[in-house]
Amino acid sequence: MYTRLLVLFVAAVTMISCQFSETMVLNEDGTGRMTIGMDVSEMMAFSGEFAKDSTMVKTDTTVAFRDILIEKKDSIAKLPKAEQERLKAMENYNVRVLADPETDLMIMSVFTDFKNVSEANDLMKAFEQGEGLMPSTQDVTSESNNSSESDLIGVRYSYTDGTFTRDSYIKDEEKHRKQIDSLKEAEAFMSGMKYNLKYTFPKRIKSSSIEDATFSLDGKTIEVERTFLAYFKNPDVLDLVVELEE
Numbered sequence: 001m002y003t004r005l006l007v008l009f010v011a012a013v014t015m016i017s018c019q020f021s022e023t024m025v026l027n028e029d030g031t032g033r034m035t036i037g038m039d040v041s042e043m044m045a046f047s048g049e050f051a052k053d054s055t056m057v058k059t060d061t062t063v064a065f066r067d068i069l070i071e072k073k074d075s076i077a078k079l080p081k082a083e084q085e086r087l088k089a090m091e092n093y094n095v096r097v098l099a100d101p102e103t104d105l106m107i108m109s110v111f112t113d114f115k116n117v118s119e120a121n122d123l124m125k126a127f128e129q130g131e132g133l134m135p136s137t138q139d140v141t142s143e144s145n146n147s148s149e150s151d152l153i154g155v156r157y158s159y160t161d162g163t164f165t166r167d168s169y170i171k172d173e174e175k176h177r178k179q180i181d182s183l184k185e186a187e188a189f190m191s192g193m194k195y196n197l198k199y200t201f202p203k204r205i206k207s208s209s210i211e212d213a214t215f216s217l218d219g220k221t222i223e224v225e226r227t228f229l230a231y232f233k234n235p236d237v238l239d240l241v242v243e244l245e246e
Contacts, residue, residue, distance in 0.1 A: 018042070020195045020228060026117065028202040030159055034120035037109035058100045065093040065110075089122055117157040117164070124155060152176045153235050162244040164201065168235030180233055193228035201244055209241040 019039040026032040069076065069091055076084055098107040114120055152175055156167040170176045183190070204219035213224045226237050 018193045018228070020193070022197050024199045026159065026164065026199070026201050030117070031115050032117065033111055033113050034117065034123055035109050035111035036123050037107060039107045041105050041107065058102070060098050062094055062096045065095060066091040086125065090125065092119070093123065117159045120157050121155065152179060162246065164199070164242040166238065166240040168238055170235060187229060190229045191227065195226050195228045195231045195238065197224040197238060197240065199242070201242065203244040205242055206245045207243045209239070
């Protein structure tokens with residue numbers, strides 16, 4: 001995913017805004033919804049992607065990942081066993097694509113309704129697989145066979161005894177270092193890319209490990225923003241521990 005986005009950035013030869021968002025609503029009983037979204041509307045407008053493809057139409061579609069797995073079952077059956085199992089683990093995720101060629105709107109999000117927040121640990125992987133539903137993107141199974149970037153950064157979520165934790169980590173240090181080196185010449189073009197966290201809890205927030213976070217008036221929602229490049233270089237910048245009031 002990151003490589004394809006980078007190609008569009010370099011081709012534009014300008015600063016284009018691309019916004020990533022990670023949104024969670026957590027309920028009192030520990031259930032909730034986690035969503036990862038990507039807004040590439042400005043990028044689509046500048047690159048003229050909609051104008052290049054007259055077949056694109058206004059779209060607001062939500063698809064269960066379970067249905068994608070059924071549709072692609074023959075292709076998936078040819079994948080390595082480990083990859084099949086990883087895709088199977090995503091069957092409770094859902095993909096939403098919102099596109100409007102007239103306004104150059106293009107937003108994709110992947111979400112899951114969880115019983116325990118740890119069920120969202122593979123949400124980014126599902127997000128990258130879900131790109132196959134976006135206009136002008138590769139087939140979901142093709143992406144599975146070429147996923148060198150998709151395995152670089154992982155996230156672990158947990159919620160226990162009133163404490164929520166988001167822990168980012170690098171899966172492959174060597175691949176991650178090589179990818180960072182490959183991005184050096186394009187860093188100026190990526191400066192407009194942001195990654196935003198917005199988490200809503202059932203109780204007021206007592207404390208947060210991120211000092212420059214912002215909070216809603218009722219004290220239940222926290223927001224944190226970093227540049228995408230800063231997050232990609234050092235995932236720890238979005239590590240977060242939130243303690244709720246009793």
